[in-house]
Amino acid sequence: MIIAIEKNLQKGVQLLNSISDEAYADASFGPYYASIGCHIRHILDVYFCILKGVSSKKIDLTARDRNMEVELATNLGIHYFNSVIDQLKNLHQHYDLSELVEVTDDLGFGNETTTYTLGSILMQAQSHTTHHYASIGYLIYQLKIALPTTDFGFNPSTKKKIKE
Numbered sequence: 001m002i003i004a005i006e007k008n009l010q011k012g013v014q015l016l017n018s019i020s021d022e023a024y025a026d027a028s029f030g031p032y033y034a035s036i037g038c039h040i041r042h043i044l045d046v047y048f049c050i051l052k053g054v055s056s057k058k059i060d061l062t063a064r065d066r067n068m069e070v071e072l073a074t075n076l077g078i079h080y081f082n083s084v085i086d087q088l089k090n091l092h093q094h095y096d097l098s099e100l101v102e103v104t105d106d107l108g109f110g111n112e113t114t115t116y117t118l119g120s121i122l123m124q125a126q127s128h129t130t131h132h133y134a135s136i137g138y139l140i141y142q143l144k145i146a147l148p149t150t151d152f153g154f155n156p157s158t159k160k161k162i163k164e
Helices: 002-018 021-025 036-053 074-094 118-142 156-163
Strands: 058-060 100-106 111-117
Touching: 002 036, 002 074, 002 118, 021 036, 021 074, 036 058, 036 074, 036 118, 100 118, 111 118
Parallel strands: 058 100
Antiparallel strands: 100 111
16 A cells, blocks of 8 residues: 555656746636645645654644645655655554554534544545646646646546546
8 A cells, every 4th residue: 555655646756856846836727726836735734644643543634734835846845745755654664554543634514533544544645645636637737737647646447447
């Protein structure tokens, strides 16, 4: 599982290595006016919440850092990606993915807490990443930039079904 997540996160690093800071921070496209950098920062904040809470077995997805500087410079985004990837590798070596953790999030009416396995919250983060990559794909299209890979923003099972 960690290898698949790392491979997916590396697609983000590849993207950031191929675009300018100007394109990365461009928030001029509606309807949400969110930049590529905004999506990247949000993706990585979710992973950081998981990594921050794993030792206490209390993961709070509302406790995101929201470091806006990461949204403006590709080098900061790449650094954040690499930090998360390194910590995920370490996590796999020290934790059992079947361990139970409490996960807290705000579903619109205040915080709710439920029990997950560590593996299930990581699977959710992986799916969340792919979802945001798809949104980034729309921004890349508007910016007339090539996708970093042909499968960027596709869930692996979706891509197979399209080919069939």
